[in-house]
Amino acid sequence: MRKTTARRGIPGTGLVIALALVAGVLSLAPPAAAVPAATAAAADLPYGPYTCKQNFVWRDAFPYDYVCVTVVPDIRRETAEENRLADERREPNGGPWGPDTCKQGFVWREANRSDHVCVYPSSRSRAWLNNANAAFGLQDPSAPPRIFGTHTAEDYSAEYRHVTLRVTGAFSRNSKVTFSTYGYHGGGWELRTGYTFDTGDNGRIITPNGQILTFYCDLNAHRRAQAFLVATDHANGQVSNPGKVTDPLCISID
Helix, strand or coil: CCCCCEEEEECCCCCCCCCCCCCCCCCCCCCCCCCCCCCCCHHHHCHHHHHHCCCCCEEECCCCCEEEEEEECCCCHHHHHHHHHHHHHECCCCCCCCCCCEECCEEECCCCCCCEEEHHHHHHHHHHHHHCCHHHHHHHHCCCCCCCEEEEEEEEEECCCCCEEECCCCCCCCEEEEEEEEEEECEEEEEEEEEEEEEECCCCCCCHHCCCCCCEEEHHHHHHHHEEEEEEECCCCCCEEECCCCCCCCCEEE
């Protein structure tokens, strides 16, 4: 059974994050005896890879919405109420945005690209924030799978002792993606915030060669501890794991 500092809980979503990284040859994984595995296998989590940590539940704005949100305030209940009121908040005869045109004072919630439930503007802002921070509501941020052929790589400059992390593959088009790292620090697993990047028409992040971070590390590859790279797609709150990378804190596994 893998070890994790997150407590087992109910489904839901979370907080904002992002990280910059660049890449080449992945460093070797640390010995199992040196660093406990992040968690149990996804199959051992009570609700699968998107199991929420304690005091979080799935938002359920639409089918298969696994963004974890707080129990207090009860965002899932408020979201369900918005869904119930959806018809009466639309213009009965449509309008400039088609049959889903909202009445004055309401806007589309946009928990994903097809979410046209009419809500107050503050609710849309909350949905966007929940999407951006979705990884922080998960019991195990390393559990969600890789998506759309996304990959990590890293390069090492022996001259400058710099590690550059890079991500390839597609996320949602014309959106934003936040990258964070989930690594073993001070006796427990920790999700650390990173950087957010725009994506283009092809869904790829708009940086030279997919670079997201360059950092100093004077350790040889076989001595560098690794961390899970966690990607959060702002368009729908989907969390995925493109792969493992050198921990940006440059921790030795010795």
